[in-house]
Amino acid sequence: MFRRIVSIPKPWSSVHSFSTSAVRSSGGLAAILEQVSAKKTPSREDKAASKYANRKPQQAPPARKKKVFVRWATGSEKAREIANAVVSEVLSSRSDGRLRLIVPEENRIQELSMQEVARQLDLEVHSLRFLKNETDAAGRPLPLVKRVPVREAFRLHADRIAAEREKELRNKGVAASRVGAKERRAPDSKQVRISWQISPTDFSNQKSKEIRGHLERGHTVLVLLANKDAPDSAAKLSPRELARRSALLDDLAAILEGVNCSVVRSGDPASRVELKLVPKASQQVDRNALKEQRRLQRAEKLKRRLERHGAASTQE
Structure with a gap:
């Protein structure tokens, strides 16, 4: 009456990722647990570490050089223009504005910055003249600048402008006799x-x-x-x-x-x-005397005009 039910076990090969050989050897269960732990999903920290493992470290951006600004507190617009031309020559040779300054009146040479020169210089009395480029102890260029009277700076600037204009005219093919006539x-x-x-x-x-x-x-x-x-x-x-x-x-x-x-x-x-x-x-006539003579002539002419105007008013 009783019917015997025989259960047929499923083969181990149907179990996902486990082999029957692993179950048969050395107890089976321990081997299965070992395989499961080996295939464990990596943690978030491990993923993050592997993600950035091959990334190159970022290089810091190069330091930006500070621009040198020079402000003049004295001098006319023309005097500042001449001084700024020397500043441009200095900065084109040395970007940090370091230079050697010759002070003829005191018979000394100073090494200082362009800003220090601007603070010391009175453009009503003195200006600057670029001489040449020397080198400092590290082998870098160091401009040599001389302090000169402002009148001399004006004359040198005018000579330089005239030479540049003459060169420009010669390049355009203007005759040399016409270019040199003014000089x-x-x-x-x-x-x-x-x-x-x-x-x-x-x-x-x-x-x-x-x-x-x-x-x-x-x-x-x-x-x-x-x-x-x-x-x-x-x-x-x-x-x-x-x-x-x-x-x-x-x-x-x-x-x-x-x-x-x-x-x-x-x-x-x-x-x-x-x-x-x-x-x-x-x-040759003294210019001041000539001006005085003309002033007197104008005054005399104005006096005669007023006298004529007064006489006309009296007649009316």
Whole structure:
């Protein structure tokens, strides 16, 4: 009546990730537990460690160099512009602004920063002049700068600007005689340009008065007669044109006869002629005296005008 039920065990191969050989050997259960512990899921800390294991360490960004700012408390705008030009030369050689400063009045050389120089320097009296680059003990460039009177700095700056402009003009193909004309003039000289094509009226009313005025004030005058469009051209001219130019030179000589000055002539009427007019000592007039004379003339003219106005009011 009773029926015997025989249970058939499932094979160990159906159990996930466990083999029957592991169960049969040395007790079975211990081996199974060992396999389970070996396949245990790694912890969060282990995952994080493995994630960053092969990452390269980040390098710190390079330190930024501080810019050197120089502020001037004294001096005109032009004086500051000249001093800033020297500052630019110093910083282009040495970014931290270190330099050697020569102080001629005290016969000493200092090594200091550009900011310290700016605090010590009075641009109303002194300025700076860049001399050259030397080297410090570490072999780095160290600019050598000299403290100079502000008038000398202005003169050096003007000479440098003139040299740069001359170079620029020469690169553009401008004739050397035109470029050097200004430099050949004395500091108190004046230049008057006259075109060969000028009309007799303009010559007598404008240019002749301009020349006489400069000479009466004691200025040396450089008169340049040339073509308006091509000052250095030496094209073949007709006899009529040559005669007209000779007549113009004769008119100019007649004007200068009434002025006490020496005349040095150079050039050729076929191209250009230069006249250097130097007033003699008796002709030179003190500028202050001339200003005073003009002031008195204006005062006298104003007085006569007021007298006429007063007389007209009385008649009314």
